[in-house]
Amino acid sequence: MAAMGPLGDSYALRCVSDLPPPFRPVFGFRYFNSLQSECFPVCFLSDVNMVVSAPTGSGKTVLFELCILRLLSRFLTTDWWFNLLKGTLKTIYIAPMKALVQEKMRDWKVKLGSLGINCLEMTGDSEFFNKKAIHDSDLILTTPEVYVTTCFASYYDLNKPLLLQTISLFLLTNICMQKFDSMSRHGVRDGGLGFFSDIALVLIDEVHLLNDPRGAALEAVVSRIKMLSRLGNMKSAPLANVRFIAVSATISNAEDIAEWLLAPPEGIKRFGEEMRPVKLTTKVLGYAPAKNDFLFERRLQSFIFDILMQHSRGKSALVFCSTRKGAQEAAQCLSQTAGSLGYSNPFMKSMQQYEHLREASLTCSDKQLQSCIVYGVGFHNGGLCLKDRSLVEGLFLKGDLQILCTTNTLAHGINLPAHTVVIKSTQFFNKEKGSY
Ligand SMILES: Nc1ncnc2c1ncn2[C@@H]1O[C@H](COP(=O)(O)OP(=O)(O)OP(=O)(O)O)[C@@H](O)[C@H]1O
Incomplete structure:
Protein backbone atom coordinates (compact mmCIF):
# COMPACT_ATOMS: atom_id res chain seq x y z
CA MET A 1 0.00 0.00 0.00
CA ALA A 2 1.41 3.48 -0.88
CA ALA A 3 0.72 6.94 0.52
CA MET A 4 1.88 10.49 -0.02
CA GLY A 5 4.28 11.77 2.63
CA PRO A 6 4.04 15.27 4.11
CA LEU A 7 6.56 16.50 1.57
CA GLY A 8 4.64 14.98 -1.30
CA ASP A 9 6.91 11.95 -1.64
CA SER A 10 5.26 8.60 -2.02
CA TYR A 11 6.20 5.81 0.37
CA ALA A 12 4.87 2.45 1.41
CA LEU A 13 2.68 2.07 4.45
CA ARG A 14 4.24 -0.07 7.12
CA CYS A 15 2.38 -3.20 8.03
CA VAL A 16 1.80 -4.46 11.59
CA SER A 17 3.31 -7.74 10.40
CA ASP A 18 6.66 -5.86 10.08
CA LEU A 19 6.78 -6.17 13.89
CA PRO A 20 8.07 -9.24 15.73
CA PRO A 21 5.18 -11.76 16.13
CA PRO A 22 4.64 -11.27 19.92
CA PHE A 23 4.02 -7.53 19.40
CA ARG A 24 1.49 -7.74 16.56
CA PRO A 25 -1.64 -8.33 18.68
CA VAL A 26 -1.05 -4.95 20.40
CA PHE A 27 -2.52 -3.25 17.31
CA GLY A 28 -6.08 -3.78 16.21
CA PHE A 29 -5.40 -2.83 12.58
CA ARG A 30 -3.24 -4.18 9.74
CA TYR A 31 -1.48 -1.06 8.44
CA PHE A 32 0.14 1.87 10.18
CA ASN A 33 -1.13 5.13 8.73
CA SER A 34 1.17 7.45 6.75
CA LEU A 35 2.29 9.41 9.83
CA GLN A 36 3.05 6.23 11.75
CA SER A 37 4.76 4.64 8.72
CA GLU A 38 7.00 7.68 8.32
CA CYS A 39 7.92 7.60 12.03
CA PHE A 40 8.24 3.79 12.23
CA PRO A 41 11.99 3.61 11.48
CA VAL A 42 12.82 6.26 14.09
CA CYS A 43 10.39 4.95 16.73
CA PHE A 44 10.93 1.22 16.37
CA LEU A 45 14.30 0.85 14.67
CA SER A 46 16.28 3.47 16.57
CA ASP A 47 16.70 4.82 20.09
CA VAL A 48 16.91 8.54 19.36
CA ASN A 49 14.92 11.12 21.28
CA MET A 50 11.92 12.49 19.39
CA VAL A 51 9.63 15.51 19.20
CA VAL A 52 6.48 15.00 17.12
CA SER A 53 3.94 17.65 16.19
CA ALA A 54 0.83 16.34 14.41
CA PRO A 55 -2.89 17.13 14.41
CA THR A 56 -5.34 15.68 16.89
CA GLY A 57 -6.57 12.24 15.95
CA SER A 58 -3.69 11.56 13.56
CA GLY A 59 -2.58 8.50 15.57
CA LYS A 60 0.26 9.76 17.76
CA THR A 61 -0.46 7.25 20.53
CA VAL A 62 0.80 4.48 18.26
CA LEU A 63 4.18 6.27 18.16
CA PHE A 64 4.38 5.96 21.95
CA GLU A 65 3.43 2.30 21.66
CA LEU A 66 6.12 1.65 19.05
CA CYS A 67 8.72 3.23 21.35
CA ILE A 68 7.55 1.10 24.29
CA LEU A 69 7.79 -2.00 22.13
CA ARG A 70 11.22 -0.94 20.89
CA LEU A 71 12.39 -0.77 24.51
CA LEU A 72 10.79 -4.09 25.41
CA SER A 73 12.18 -5.80 22.31
CA ARG A 74 15.28 -6.26 24.50
CA PHE A 75 13.30 -9.06 26.14
CA LEU A 76 12.68 -10.89 22.84
CA THR A 77 14.58 -14.11 22.35
CA THR A 78 16.01 -15.16 18.99
CA ASP A 79 13.08 -17.54 18.49
CA TRP A 80 10.59 -14.71 19.21
CA TRP A 81 9.68 -15.50 22.80
CA PHE A 82 8.93 -12.48 24.94
CA ASN A 83 10.55 -12.96 28.36
CA LEU A 84 9.75 -9.80 30.28
CA LEU A 85 11.80 -9.20 33.43
CA LYS A 86 9.16 -7.32 35.38
CA GLY A 87 9.93 -3.75 36.36
CA THR A 88 13.51 -3.73 35.13
CA LEU A 89 13.00 -1.38 32.17
CA LYS A 90 10.47 1.27 33.07
CA THR A 91 8.55 3.65 30.88
CA ILE A 92 7.10 6.83 32.38
CA TYR A 93 4.12 8.36 30.58
CA ILE A 94 3.52 11.97 31.61
CA ALA A 95 0.36 13.85 30.61
CA PRO A 96 -0.90 17.19 31.90
CA MET A 97 -4.35 15.97 32.89
CA LYS A 98 -5.44 13.25 35.29
CA ALA A 99 -8.28 12.33 32.92
CA LEU A 100 -5.86 11.81 30.04
CA VAL A 101 -3.65 9.58 32.20
CA GLN A 102 -6.71 7.53 33.16
CA GLU A 103 -7.79 7.17 29.56
CA LYS A 104 -4.35 5.89 28.51
CA MET A 105 -4.29 3.60 31.55
CA ARG A 106 -7.57 1.95 30.48
CA ASP A 107 -6.31 1.58 26.92
CA TRP A 108 -2.81 0.28 27.69
CA LYS A 109 -3.91 -2.04 30.48
CA VAL A 110 -5.83 -4.00 27.85
CA LYS A 111 -3.42 -3.62 24.90
CA LEU A 112 -0.13 -4.10 26.73
CA GLY A 113 -1.48 -6.19 29.60
CA SER A 114 -1.76 -9.12 27.19
CA LEU A 115 2.07 -9.03 26.93
CA GLY A 116 2.32 -9.15 30.73
CA ILE A 117 3.31 -5.46 30.91
CA ASN A 118 2.41 -4.07 34.31
CA CYS A 119 0.81 -0.59 34.14
CA LEU A 120 0.54 1.64 37.21
CA GLU A 121 -1.53 4.81 37.40
CA MET A 122 -0.18 7.57 39.65
CA THR A 123 -2.82 10.25 39.92
CA GLY A 124 -4.70 11.83 42.77
CA ASP A 125 -7.59 9.45 41.97
CA SER A 126 -5.61 6.22 42.10
CA GLU A 127 -5.20 4.26 45.29
CA PHE A 128 -2.03 4.80 47.28
CA PHE A 129 0.91 3.48 45.34
CA ASN A 130 3.60 1.90 47.45
CA LYS A 131 7.25 1.24 46.71
CA LYS A 132 6.58 -2.38 45.73
CA ALA A 133 3.91 -1.43 43.20
CA ILE A 134 6.27 1.12 41.67
CA HIS A 135 9.14 -1.36 41.71
CA ASP A 136 7.10 -4.04 39.89
CA SER A 137 5.63 -1.73 37.27
CA ASP A 138 6.85 -1.54 33.69
CA LEU A 139 4.78 1.47 32.68
CA ILE A 140 3.99 4.29 35.10
CA LEU A 141 1.32 6.76 33.97
CA THR A 142 1.27 10.06 35.80
CA THR A 143 0.89 13.83 35.80
CA PRO A 144 4.09 15.83 36.45
CA GLU A 145 2.87 17.18 39.80
CA VAL A 146 1.90 13.76 41.12
CA TYR A 147 5.16 12.27 39.92
CA VAL A 148 7.13 14.87 41.84
CA THR A 149 5.05 14.55 45.01
CA THR A 150 4.96 10.75 44.96
CA CYS A 151 8.70 10.48 44.84
CA PHE A 152 8.68 12.72 47.87
CA ALA A 153 5.92 10.86 49.64
CA SER A 154 7.83 7.61 49.50
CA TYR A 155 10.07 9.21 52.12
CA TYR A 156 7.34 9.71 54.63
CA ASP A 157 7.60 8.25 58.03
CA LEU A 158 4.39 6.25 58.23
CA ASN A 159 4.39 6.61 62.04
CA LYS A 160 3.94 10.35 61.77
CA PRO A 161 0.46 11.70 62.60
CA LEU A 162 -1.70 11.90 59.47
CA LEU A 163 -2.29 15.63 59.86
CA LEU A 164 1.43 16.27 59.91
CA GLN A 165 1.83 14.22 56.75
CA THR A 166 -1.01 16.06 55.07
CA ILE A 167 0.56 19.39 55.93
CA SER A 168 3.90 18.14 54.64
CA LEU A 169 2.28 16.99 51.40
CA PHE A 170 0.68 20.38 50.97
CA LEU A 171 4.01 22.10 51.57
CA LEU A 172 5.89 19.83 49.28
CA THR A 173 3.69 20.68 46.29
CA ASN A 174 4.69 24.28 46.84
CA ILE A 175 8.36 23.63 47.32
CA CYS A 176 8.61 20.58 45.12
CA MET A 177 11.14 22.03 42.72
CA GLN A 178 13.85 22.65 45.30
CA LYS A 179 13.06 19.65 47.46
CA PHE A 180 12.71 17.22 44.59
CA ASP A 181 16.21 18.18 43.60
CA SER A 182 17.86 17.31 46.92
CA MET A 183 15.51 14.41 47.69
CA SER A 184 16.00 12.62 44.39
CA ARG A 185 19.79 12.84 44.65
CA HIS A 186 19.67 11.53 48.19
CA GLY A 187 17.13 8.85 47.27
CA VAL A 188 19.05 7.36 44.43
CA ARG A 189 22.18 7.02 46.54
CA ASP A 190 20.58 5.24 49.43
CA GLY A 191 18.37 3.08 47.25
CA GLY A 192 15.12 4.62 48.45
CA LEU A 193 14.26 5.83 44.98
CA GLY A 194 15.92 2.95 43.22
CA PHE A 195 13.21 2.79 40.59
CA PHE A 196 14.65 5.96 39.05
CA SER A 197 17.59 3.96 37.78
CA ASP A 198 15.19 1.60 35.92
CA ILE A 199 13.65 4.41 33.87
CA ALA A 200 14.57 3.82 30.24
CA LEU A 201 11.84 5.69 28.36
CA VAL A 202 9.92 8.90 29.08
CA LEU A 203 6.79 9.65 27.03
CA ILE A 204 5.56 13.24 27.25
CA ASP A 205 2.05 13.87 25.94
CA GLU A 206 0.68 17.33 25.06
CA VAL A 207 4.16 18.81 25.47
CA HIS A 208 2.92 22.27 24.39
CA LEU A 209 1.62 22.63 27.97
CA LEU A 210 5.19 23.42 28.97
CA ASN A 211 4.00 26.93 28.29
CA ASP A 212 1.17 26.54 30.82
CA PRO A 213 1.56 27.32 34.57
CA ARG A 214 1.75 23.52 35.07
CA GLY A 215 4.68 23.38 32.66
CA ALA A 216 7.14 24.14 35.45
CA ALA A 217 6.52 20.77 37.12
CA LEU A 218 7.05 18.96 33.82
CA GLU A 219 10.23 20.91 33.21
CA ALA A 220 11.47 20.03 36.71
CA VAL A 221 10.73 16.31 36.26
CA VAL A 222 12.44 16.10 32.87
CA SER A 223 15.44 18.12 34.01
CA ARG A 224 15.77 15.91 37.07
CA ILE A 225 15.64 12.72 35.02
CA LYS A 226 18.24 14.16 32.66
CA MET A 227 20.46 15.18 35.55
CA LEU A 228 20.17 11.79 37.29
CA SER A 229 20.92 9.97 34.04
CA ARG A 230 24.32 11.65 33.96
CA LEU A 231 25.34 10.61 37.49
CA GLY A 232 28.41 8.40 37.62
CA ASN A 233 26.68 5.64 39.59
CA MET A 234 24.01 5.36 36.87
CA LYS A 235 26.47 4.30 34.19
CA SER A 236 25.30 0.71 34.01
CA ALA A 237 21.62 1.51 34.74
CA PRO A 238 18.89 1.88 32.05
CA LEU A 239 18.52 5.53 33.12
CA ALA A 240 21.97 6.33 31.69
CA ASN A 241 20.53 5.94 28.18
CA VAL A 242 17.02 7.20 28.89
CA ARG A 243 15.00 8.04 25.77
CA PHE A 244 12.52 10.94 25.56
CA ILE A 245 9.55 11.15 23.17
CA ALA A 246 7.43 14.32 23.31
CA VAL A 247 4.26 14.69 21.21
CA SER A 248 1.75 17.43 20.75
CA ALA A 249 -0.86 18.68 18.35
CA THR A 250 0.42 22.23 18.48
CA ILE A 251 4.14 22.88 18.82
CA SER A 252 5.34 25.90 16.94
CA ASN A 253 8.84 25.64 18.44
CA ALA A 254 9.55 21.93 17.96
CA GLU A 255 13.26 22.76 17.46
CA ASP A 256 13.52 24.39 20.92
CA ILE A 257 11.91 21.39 22.59
CA ALA A 258 14.11 19.08 20.52
CA GLU A 259 17.20 20.95 21.74
CA TRP A 260 16.01 20.64 25.35
CA LEU A 261 15.36 16.91 24.92
CA LEU A 262 18.54 16.37 22.91
CA ALA A 263 16.56 15.08 19.92
CA PRO A 264 18.60 14.94 16.69
CA PRO A 265 17.16 16.32 13.40
CA GLU A 266 15.89 12.86 12.36
CA GLY A 267 13.93 12.74 15.64
CA ILE A 268 11.97 15.91 14.85
CA LYS A 269 8.75 15.13 12.98
CA ARG A 270 6.21 17.75 12.00
CA PHE A 271 2.95 16.92 10.28
CA GLY A 272 0.35 19.42 9.10
CA GLU A 273 -3.40 19.52 8.59
CA GLU A 274 -3.11 17.02 5.73
CA MET A 275 -2.73 14.34 8.43
CA ARG A 276 -6.11 15.16 9.95
CA PRO A 277 -8.33 12.11 9.43
CA VAL A 278 -11.39 14.38 9.07
CA LYS A 279 -11.34 17.87 7.57
CA LEU A 280 -12.13 20.61 10.06
CA THR A 281 -14.50 23.45 9.15
CA THR A 282 -14.42 26.50 11.41
CA LYS A 283 -17.20 29.09 11.79
CA VAL A 284 -17.00 32.19 13.98
CA LEU A 285 -20.35 33.63 15.08
CA GLY A 286 -20.49 37.12 16.60
CA TYR A 287 -23.23 38.42 18.91
CA ALA A 288 -24.13 41.93 20.10
CA PRO A 289 -22.60 42.82 23.48
CA ALA A 290 -24.67 42.88 26.69
CA LYS A 291 -24.48 45.36 29.58
CA ASN A 292 -21.56 43.49 31.10
N1 LIG B 1 -3.08 2.82 11.76
C1 LIG B 1 -4.29 2.97 12.24
N2 LIG B 1 -5.35 2.34 11.67
C2 LIG B 1 -6.60 2.49 12.14
N3 LIG B 1 -6.93 3.26 13.20
C3 LIG B 1 -5.94 3.91 13.81
C4 LIG B 1 -4.57 3.81 13.38
N4 LIG B 1 -3.81 4.57 14.19
C5 LIG B 1 -4.63 5.12 15.10
N5 LIG B 1 -5.90 4.74 14.87
C6 LIG B 1 -7.10 5.18 15.61
O1 LIG B 1 -7.23 6.58 15.41
C7 LIG B 1 -7.77 7.20 16.57
C8 LIG B 1 -6.94 8.41 16.97
O2 LIG B 1 -5.66 7.98 17.36
P1 LIG B 1 -4.88 8.69 18.56
O3 LIG B 1 -5.71 8.82 19.75
O4 LIG B 1 -3.58 7.98 18.71
O5 LIG B 1 -4.62 10.10 17.93
P2 LIG B 1 -3.74 11.25 18.55
O6 LIG B 1 -2.95 11.81 17.45
O7 LIG B 1 -3.01 10.74 19.76
O8 LIG B 1 -4.85 12.27 19.00
P3 LIG B 1 -4.77 13.35 20.17
O9 LIG B 1 -3.94 14.49 19.67
O10 LIG B 1 -6.20 13.68 20.36
O11 LIG B 1 -4.17 12.67 21.38
C9 LIG B 1 -7.83 6.13 17.64
O12 LIG B 1 -9.16 5.67 17.73
C10 LIG B 1 -6.92 5.03 17.11
O13 LIG B 1 -7.33 3.75 17.54
Missing part, protein backbone atom coordinates in the same frame (compact mmCIF):
# COMPACT_ATOMS: atom_id res chain seq x y z
CA ASP A 293 -19.45 40.38 30.51
CA PHE A 294 -21.47 38.31 32.96
CA LEU A 295 -24.77 39.07 31.18
CA PHE A 296 -23.18 38.49 27.78
CA GLU A 297 -21.94 35.12 28.94
CA ARG A 298 -25.46 34.17 30.13
CA ARG A 299 -27.07 35.39 26.94
CA LEU A 300 -24.81 33.19 24.81
CA GLN A 301 -26.55 30.26 26.49
CA SER A 302 -29.77 30.96 24.62
CA PHE A 303 -28.06 30.65 21.22
CA ILE A 304 -26.51 27.23 21.71
CA PHE A 305 -29.63 25.19 20.97
CA ASP A 306 -30.13 26.85 17.56
CA ILE A 307 -26.43 26.52 16.72
CA LEU A 308 -26.60 22.80 17.47
CA MET A 309 -29.74 22.42 15.36
CA GLN A 310 -28.05 24.13 12.45
CA HIS A 311 -24.63 22.45 12.60
CA SER A 312 -24.71 19.18 14.51
CA ARG A 313 -27.91 17.86 12.91
CA GLY A 314 -28.46 14.83 15.08
CA LYS A 315 -24.76 14.08 15.54
CA SER A 316 -22.64 14.30 18.68
CA ALA A 317 -21.55 17.72 19.94
CA LEU A 318 -19.25 19.09 22.63
CA VAL A 319 -19.99 22.55 24.05
CA PHE A 320 -16.94 24.10 25.73
CA CYS A 321 -17.68 26.63 28.47
CA SER A 322 -15.24 28.75 30.44
CA THR A 323 -16.42 27.76 33.94
CA ARG A 324 -17.76 24.69 35.74
CA LYS A 325 -20.98 26.55 36.49
CA GLY A 326 -21.22 27.67 32.86
CA ALA A 327 -21.01 24.06 31.67
CA GLN A 328 -23.65 22.97 34.16
CA GLU A 329 -26.00 25.83 33.26
CA ALA A 330 -25.57 25.29 29.52
CA ALA A 331 -26.52 21.61 29.98
CA GLN A 332 -29.54 22.52 32.08
CA CYS A 333 -30.70 25.10 29.56
CA LEU A 334 -30.31 22.67 26.64
CA SER A 335 -32.01 19.81 28.46
CA GLN A 336 -34.96 22.02 29.41
CA THR A 337 -35.40 23.14 25.80
CA ALA A 338 -35.05 19.58 24.53
CA GLY A 339 -37.39 18.24 27.25
CA SER A 340 -40.07 20.79 26.38
CA LEU A 341 -40.22 19.30 22.87
CA GLY A 342 -41.39 15.93 24.21
CA TYR A 343 -41.20 13.20 21.56
CA SER A 344 -39.56 15.68 19.16
CA ASN A 345 -36.50 16.04 21.40
CA PRO A 346 -33.73 16.27 18.76
CA PHE A 347 -31.16 14.70 21.12
CA MET A 348 -33.16 11.49 21.51
CA LYS A 349 -33.13 9.08 18.58
CA SER A 350 -34.75 5.95 19.94
CA MET A 351 -36.60 4.40 22.85
CA GLN A 352 -33.55 2.22 23.45
CA GLN A 353 -31.37 5.32 23.84
CA TYR A 354 -33.88 6.76 26.30
CA GLU A 355 -33.85 3.52 28.32
CA HIS A 356 -30.02 3.50 28.47
CA LEU A 357 -30.01 7.11 29.65
CA ARG A 358 -32.76 6.55 32.21
CA GLU A 359 -30.92 3.56 33.68
CA ALA A 360 -27.62 5.47 33.72
CA SER A 361 -29.21 8.49 35.39
CA LEU A 362 -30.22 6.30 38.34
CA THR A 363 -26.54 5.57 39.07
CA CYS A 364 -25.59 9.24 38.90
CA SER A 365 -24.49 10.93 42.16
CA ASP A 366 -24.97 14.50 40.95
CA LYS A 367 -28.69 15.36 40.97
CA GLN A 368 -28.41 18.07 38.32
CA LEU A 369 -26.51 15.77 36.01
CA GLN A 370 -29.15 13.11 36.63
CA SER A 371 -31.93 15.45 35.53
CA CYS A 372 -30.12 16.47 32.30
CA ILE A 373 -28.96 13.04 31.18
CA VAL A 374 -32.47 11.72 30.54
CA TYR A 375 -32.88 14.34 27.79
CA GLY A 376 -29.64 13.38 26.00
CA VAL A 377 -27.55 16.22 27.44
CA GLY A 378 -24.74 15.91 29.98
CA PHE A 379 -22.06 18.06 31.54
CA HIS A 380 -18.49 17.24 32.50
CA ASN A 381 -16.32 19.33 34.80
CA GLY A 382 -13.77 19.01 37.58
CA GLY A 383 -16.54 19.33 40.18
CA LEU A 384 -18.06 15.92 39.34
CA CYS A 385 -16.90 12.81 41.13
CA LEU A 386 -14.79 10.35 39.15
CA LYS A 387 -17.71 7.92 38.84
CA ASP A 388 -20.00 10.54 37.29
CA ARG A 389 -17.28 11.78 34.96
CA SER A 390 -16.59 8.23 33.74
CA LEU A 391 -20.31 7.62 33.35
CA VAL A 392 -20.76 10.72 31.19
CA GLU A 393 -17.67 9.93 29.09
CA GLY A 394 -18.92 6.37 28.52
CA LEU A 395 -22.42 7.50 27.54
CA PHE A 396 -21.01 10.07 25.12
CA LEU A 397 -18.60 7.57 23.57
CA LYS A 398 -21.44 5.05 23.05
CA GLY A 399 -23.55 7.75 21.40
CA ASP A 400 -26.31 7.63 24.02
CA LEU A 401 -25.48 11.12 25.22
CA GLN A 402 -25.57 13.34 22.18
CA ILE A 403 -24.59 16.66 23.75
CA LEU A 404 -21.87 17.20 26.33
CA CYS A 405 -21.24 20.62 27.89
CA THR A 406 -17.80 20.80 29.41
CA THR A 407 -14.97 22.93 30.70
CA ASN A 408 -11.45 22.51 29.38
CA THR A 409 -11.12 19.29 31.46
CA LEU A 410 -11.87 17.58 28.15
CA ALA A 411 -9.75 19.87 25.99
CA HIS A 412 -6.37 18.38 26.81
CA GLY A 413 -6.25 15.33 24.65
CA ILE A 414 -9.09 13.12 25.88
CA ASN A 415 -10.51 11.08 23.07
CA LEU A 416 -14.21 11.88 22.91
CA PRO A 417 -14.82 12.17 19.18
CA ALA A 418 -17.55 14.65 18.29
CA HIS A 419 -19.07 15.83 15.03
CA THR A 420 -19.49 19.43 16.21
CA VAL A 421 -17.59 21.46 18.79
CA VAL A 422 -19.05 24.72 20.07
CA ILE A 423 -16.74 27.04 22.00
CA LYS A 424 -19.27 29.09 23.92
CA SER A 425 -17.10 32.05 24.74
CA THR A 426 -13.61 33.08 23.87
CA GLN A 427 -12.74 34.61 27.23
CA PHE A 428 -12.67 33.36 30.79
CA PHE A 429 -12.41 35.01 34.18
CA ASN A 430 -8.87 34.97 35.51
CA LYS A 431 -9.11 34.90 39.32
CA GLU A 432 -5.49 35.98 39.81
CA LYS A 433 -5.82 39.01 37.56
CA GLY A 434 -9.41 39.70 38.62
CA SER A 435 -10.47 40.28 35.02
CA TYR A 436 -11.61 38.46 31.88
